[in-house]
Amino acid sequence: MSLARYAIMDGEVVPWHEARVHVFTPAFKYGSNVFEGLRAYWNEDEEELYVFRLAEHMERLEFSQRMMRLDRIIDGDHVASKVLELLRANETRETVHIRPTIFIAGDGDTTAQGPIHLAITAVARPLPERVHAGCSAQISNWERINDRAMPLRIKAGTNYGNSRYGAVQAKIDGYDTALFLNRNGKISEGPGMCFFMIRDGVPITPSVTSDILESITRDTVLELLRDRMGLSPVEREVDRSELGAAEEAFFCGTGWEITPINSIDRLDIGAGEPGPLTRRLQALYFDIVHGRDSEYGHWCTRVWGG
Ligand code: PMP
Numbered sequence: 128m129s130l131a132r133y134a135i136m137d138g139e140v141v142p143w144h145e146a147r148v149h150v151f152t153p154a155f156k157y158g159s160n161v162f163e164g165l166r167a168y169w170n171e172d173e174e175e176l177y178v179f180r181l182a183e184h185m186e187r188l189e190f191s192q193r194m195m196r197l198d199r200i201i202d203g204d205h206v207a208s209k210v211l212e213l214l215r216a217n218e219t220r221e222t223v224h225i226r227p228t229i230f231i232a233g234d235g236d237t238t239a240q241g242p243i244h245l246a247i248t249a250v251a252r253p254l255p256e257r258v259h260a261g262c263s264a265q266i267s268n269w270e271r272i273n274d275r276a277m278p279l280r281i282k283a284g285t286n287y288g289n290s291r292y293g294a295v296q297a298k299i300d301g302y303d304t305a306l307f308l309n310r311n312g313k314i315s316e317g318p319g320m321c322f323f324m325i326r327d328g329v330p331i332t333p334s335v336t337s338d339i340l341e342s343i344t345r346d347t348v349l350e351l352l353r354d355r356m357g358l359s360p361v362e363r364e365v366d367r368s369e370l371g372a373a374e375e376a377f378f379c380g381t382g383w384e385i386t387p388i389n390s391i392d393r394l395d396i397g398a399g400e401p402g403p404l405t406r407r408l409q410a411l412y413f414d415i416v417h418g419r420d421s422e423y424g425h426w427c428t429r430v431w432g433g
Pocket of ligand 1 (some may be wrong): 163212292316317318319323339340341342343344345380381382
């Protein structure tokens with residue numbers, strides 16, 4: 128079964144099953160790759176597909192390549208044009224998750240800096256139930272890798288080994304997902320999403336020096352909280368025990384969108400259900416990503432229209 132008709136390999140649209148990598152490549156052996164995760168949202172009324180914050184994702188992909196010290200950097204504009212080409216080739220008329228991956232092929236070892244290849248996939252991702260119902264989180268007993276070990280502020284495949292340990296343990300223990308503490312014992316993020324809590328009406332999120340990915344959704348949320356909801360969000364260190372004092376909490380990310388957190392370590396957050404501020408924020412977010420808010424039109428790239 129194919130997840131889509133086509134993928135992109137090195138600039139070419141190829142049938143899904145032809146997007147292959149050899150087992151001897153550093154990309155396979157050591158996870159030598161950087162990538163992006165972005166979404167395109169289908170707007171049924173307009174019959175238009177909107178890619179959300181394409182430019183910012185491409186900028187981060189360039190940054191990730193630089194930090195990986197690849198022997199050349201594939202330009203973000205080029206990747207962006209290939210993303211659009213793929214969506215058109217697949218005749219995409221539904222919400223999809225897009226993953227451009229830049230990986231090291233050839234037969235090198237862990238120090239290989241090339242040859243560099245680009246692959247892109249885009250597969251359907253309907254809204255998961257947890258976005259409506261909320262989720263449960265477990266404080267992971269796996270520590271978040273820290274910036275002295277790995278650059279967590281970029282999207283490198285190898286960072287997700289740490290994510291996997293936390294997320295799998297949470298699943299085995301009966302939770303929906305994990306929330307990591309960093310080396311300093313402060314809250315960092317989830318396995319693939321950032322964390323916010325509301326305490327006494329104030330939104331609080333771990334700072335970008337808390338061993339987190341510099342998330343584009345986090346940036347979006349901060350802007351909406353300020354500009355649309357008239358709040359003054361704070362970016363700072365967050366202690367574990369503060370979670371018990373929160374009246375609301377949510378995860379945010381391209382994949383997790385805005386997902387309410389109902390409980391952490393089986394301790395209810397507020398009433399143990401999605402809170403009113405989180406709900407308002409979700410409504411704003413989903414309007415914007417579907418291109419329904421003209422003020423944020425610059426964040427939404429049309430795939431089919433003018
Ligand atoms: N943290 C991690 C570890 C992630 O993988 C992601 C998903 N890319 C996020 C946070 C959220 O980032 P963004 O909003 O840019 O998708």
